[in-house]
C-alpha cells in the first residue's frame with residue numbers, strides 16, 4: 001500500500017489528497033448511520049488513521065461532532081495528519097488532546113468513529129491505545145472503524161491483542177482480510193489505476209540497505225555468457241554491480257576472457273576452455289553457481305547446437321535462481337528444472353518460446369500471464385510497455401524510450417534483474433529492473449539526446465534504483 005501511495009504521488013495525486021478523500025468517505029458512512037444533529041465522537045490516534053478522522057470531522061458540520069486525540073498534538077507522527085489537526089483548530093469543532101486513556105471521556109454518542117490504529121499498527125496494541133479500545137467496546141454507540149478495526153493487522157487480519165468490535169468499517173482502496181460480521185465499505189479514494197498497474201518509484205521500497213550489511217549480502221551474480229559476442233556478458237555483469245550486487249563473475253570461453261576483463265577491472269572473470277559453452281563445462285559451472293546467489297544465463301552465448309545442449313543440461317540440474325536471456329531462452333519450454341527462473345525475452349524471443357503474439361498491450365498482459373502460469377516461471381517481456389508476470393502477479397513498465405532499441409540494452413536489463421533477484425522476489429526483481437533500465441535510458445536521452453549506448457545506462461542505474469527523487 002505504501003508503494004502504491006508513493007506511485008500515486010509521483011502521478012500527481014498527493015497523500016494529502018488521498019487523506020481528504022479517505023476522510024470524506026468516512027463522513028459519508030457516518031451520515032448513513034446517523035441523521036443530522038446526531039452526536040458523533042471521533043477517537044483518533046497519532047498516525048494517518050487519526051488524520052483521516054480529523055478530515056471526516058470537517059465534513060460533518062450537520063452533526064454534533066467532538067474529536068478526541070489520544071496523545072498530544074506534538075506527538076502526531078505525520079505532517080499531513082498534523083496539518084489536518086491544525087485545520088480543526090480553525091473550525092468550531094471541539095477537539096481535545098488526551099494523553100491518558102483514563103481521561104478519555106467521549107460521553108454517550110450515537111456514533112463512535114474509531115481512528116486509533118490503521119495499517120501502521122505492529123503487534124498487539126500497547127497503552128494507552130489498548131485501554132482506549134476497551135472503552136470504545138464498552139460504549140453503546142454505533143462504531144465506525146476507519147480502514148480497519150483498531151488492533152487488527154491489515155495484512156493478515158490477525159488480532160494479537162485488544163481489537164475494536166466494529167459495526168461498520170470504511171476501508172480504503174482495497175478490501176482487507178479478516179473482516180466478517182461487520183458491514184464493510186470499500187471506498188475508492190481516487191488512487192489512479194496506473195499507480196498499481198505500472199511500476200513506479202514506490203516499488204523501490206523493497207530495496208532496503210541494512211547499515212550492518214557485509215560484503216556479499218547484496219548478491220553474488222555469475223553471468224554465463226560470451227563466445228560469439230564479448231560485450232554482452234561484460235554489460236550484464238557491470239549492470240549487476242550497478243544495480244547493487246556485491247560481486248559479479250563472468251564465466252566465458254578462454255579466448256574472450258581478456259577482452260571481457262578489458263571492459264572492466266570490477267569483474268571477476270572465470271574462463272573455461274574452448275571457444276564456446278559446451279556440455280563438458282556444465283559440471284564446473286554448476287559447482288561455481290552453487291556458491292553464488294544468482295546466475296544470468298545467455299548473454300552473448302550464441303545458439304550453436306552444443307551450446308544450447310549445455311544450457312539445457314545446466315538448467316536441468318540447477319536448483320537456484322537464474323535470469324535466462326537471449327539464445328538460452330529457447331531451451332526453457334522443454335526443460336524440466338527445479339530452478340527459479342526469470343526469463344527476459346523480447347517479443348520475437350517470446351514467440352520462439354511458444355508464447356503469445358497479442359500486440360495490444362493489455363491483451364498481451366493477460367496472454368503473457370497465462371503463458372507464465374503454464375511455463376511455471378517468471379517472464380519479463382521487453383517492449384514499449386514491458387510486462388512482468390509470474391502467472392499470478394502482473395505488472396507493466398512504461399519507462400524507457402525508442403533510443404533503447406540500440407544493441408546491448410537487453411544485456412544491461414538481464415544483469416540488473418540478476419542483481420535484484422538476489423535480494424527480492426522474481427516479479428519484483430523483473431519489475432524493478434525494467435523500471436530502472438528504462439529510467440536510466442530516459443535520463444541518458446534527456447542529457448544527450450538519441451544515439452545512446454547501452455553502456456550509457458550503467459552509471460545511471462544507481463540513481464534510477466536508489467535515489468529518492
Ligand SMILES: NC(=O)C1=CN([C@@H]2O[C@H](COP(=O)(O)OP(=O)(O)OC[C@H]3O[C@@H](n4cnc5c(N)ncnc54)[C@H](O)[C@@H]3O)[C@@H](O)[C@H]2O)[C@H](O)CC1
Pocket residue numbers: 001005015018019020022045046047048049050051052077078116117118119120121122123124125126127129146147148172173
Ligand atoms: N492509501 C491509503 O490506504 C491511505 C491510507 N491512509 C490512512 O493511513 C493509515 C495508516 O497510517 P500510518 O500513519 O501509517 O499508521 P497508523 O495511523 O495506523 O498508526 C501509526 C501509529 O501507531 C503507532 N503504533 C504502531 N503499532 C502500535 C501498537 N502496537 N500499539 C500502539 N501504537 C502503535 C505508531 O507508532 C504510529 O504512531 C491507514 O490505515 C489509513 O487510515 C491515508 O489517509 C492516506 C491514504
Ligand SMILES: [K+]
Pocket residue numbers: 049114115116117118145146147148149150
Ligand atoms: K482504525
